[in-house]
C-alpha cells in the first residue's frame with residue numbers, strides 16, 4: 001500500500017472504532033482480515049496511526065473545529081503530531097489511487113490556523129468531565145496523572161505462579177528467550193517486560209505450563225490485599241476473566257521453593273471436590289503421573305456471565321490450582337450456603353475500566369458521565385449482596401480498575417454509610433502479606449488514605465486501581 005492509501009485505511013478504521021464498542025485492537029484485526037492485500041508493514045503503519053490519533057483525540061478534534069470523523073483526525077495528526085508542512089499533507093491527499101481525496105478549503109485553513117491556547121482538558125487528552133474529576137483527586141498533579149494514563153507502550157506484567165515455580169527460574173527462562181525482565185516493585189511475584197518489541201508471552205512454554213500469567217502488578221497487589229491464608233473460605237464475587245481468581249487460588253497452594261526439573265508436566269487433578277461439584281475444574285486426560293491439587297483454601301468464583309466462568313476453567317487447569325466456579329443469578333441468588341461463611345470476599349466490581357486506558361485509550365472517548373452513575377449504582381448493589389457472605393471477623397475487599405471518584409470514593413462511602421457492621425481495615429495492615437515487598441509496605445502504606453488505596457500509572461507505575469478494605473464486626 002502507498003503511504004496515502006494507509007492514511008485512508010486508518011481513517012476508515014477510526015470511523016469503525018467510533019461506531020463500535022469493541023477494543024480498537026479487535027477492529028484493527030477485523031480490518032486486516034477483510035483486506036488481505038495489506039501486508040504486515042501496512043497493518044503496523046495503520047495501527048500506529050490509529051493509536052496516535054486516539055491518544056491525541058481531544059487535541060485533534062479541537063484543532064479540526066469539532067470534527068470527529070477519521071479523515072479529519074488523520075489530517076490533524078499529520079499536522080499537529082507529525083509536524084508535516086501543508087504541501088506534504090496535500091501531496092498525501094492527492095486523491096490518486098487508493099489515497100484520500102484532496103483537502104477542502106476548510107481543512108486547509110484548520111491545519112494552517114494558529115492553535116491558540118488549549119483548554120486544560122484538551123491538552124491533557126481526556127474528556128472534560130474526567131479532567132474535572134482528576135483535579136479533585138490529584139490536585140496539582142492531575143496533568144501528570146492524565147498524561148501517564150494515556151501514555152503509549154504500557155509494560156507487560158507477569159505473575160509468577162508460586163504453586164509451580166520460582167521467580168528466579170522464570171527470570172532465567174525469559175532471559176534465555178532474549179527478554180529483559182525486571183522485578184516489579186510491589187508484588188513479590190511480579191516480573192515486568194517492556195512493551196516493545198512485543199513479547200509473545202502466550203507462545204512460551206512457561207506460559208503454556210502455567211508458570212506465569214499475564215497480570216498487571218496493580219491487579220496482583222489487589223489479590224494480596226485480600227490476606228488469604230490456609231484454611232480460609234474465599235469468595236471472588238465478580239470473577240470475570242479470572243485474573244484475580246487465579247491470584248487468590250495460588251495462595252491456597254504450597255509455595256514451590258525449587259525450580260521444576262522438566263518442562264513436560266503432569267496434567268492436574270483436583271483433590272478437593274468443592275460444593276457444586278459439577279463446576280469443578282475439568283479433569284483432562286493425564287499425560288503422565290497426575291499431580292494432586294491439595295488446596296488449603298476453599299475458593300468460590302462467581303460471575304453473572306457463564307461464558308466468563310467457562311473461560312476460567314482452562315486457566316485454572318494450566319495453573320494447577322482450584323476454584324469452584326458458580327453462576328450468580330441476576331438477583332444475587334446462588335450464594336445461600338455461603339451467607340456469613342467467608343473469611344474473605346473480594347469484590348472486583350464492574351466499572352469504567354478507566355485505570356487501563358493506557359492499554360485501551362479508545363475507551364476514554366466512549367465513556368459518558370451517565371455510565372459512571374450506572375456503575376456506581378451497580379457497585380453499591382453488588383457490595384450490599386457480597387458483604388452478606390462475610391463472616392464475623394472476615395474481610396471484604398472492594399476493588400475497581402477505575403480512576404474516577406464516582407466509582408471509587410462514592411461507592412466506598414455509600415457502602416460505609418449503609419453498613420456500619422463493617423469497620424475499615426487500615427491499608428497498612430492489609431499490606432502485611434508475604435506476597436508484597438518491603439517497598440510496598442513502606443510506600444503504598446504511606447500513599448494510602450486509611451483503609452483506601454489508589455494505584456495509578458503515574459504514582460505506582462501500574463494500571464489504575466482503587467481498593468478499600470473492611471472487616472465485619474457484627
Ligand SMILES: C[S@@+](CC[C@H](N)C(=O)[O-])C[C@H]1O[C@@H](n2cnc3c(N)ncnc32)[C@H](O)[C@@H]1O
Nearest residue numbers: 238239240241242243244303304305348349350
Ligand atoms: C471488573 S470485571 C472482573 C474482572 C476479574 N475479577 C479479573 O480479575 O479478571 C467485573 C465482573 O463483574 C461481573 N458482574 C456484573 N454484574 C454483576 C453482578 N450483579 N454481580 C456479580 N458480578 C457482576 C461482570 O460480568 C464482570 O465479569
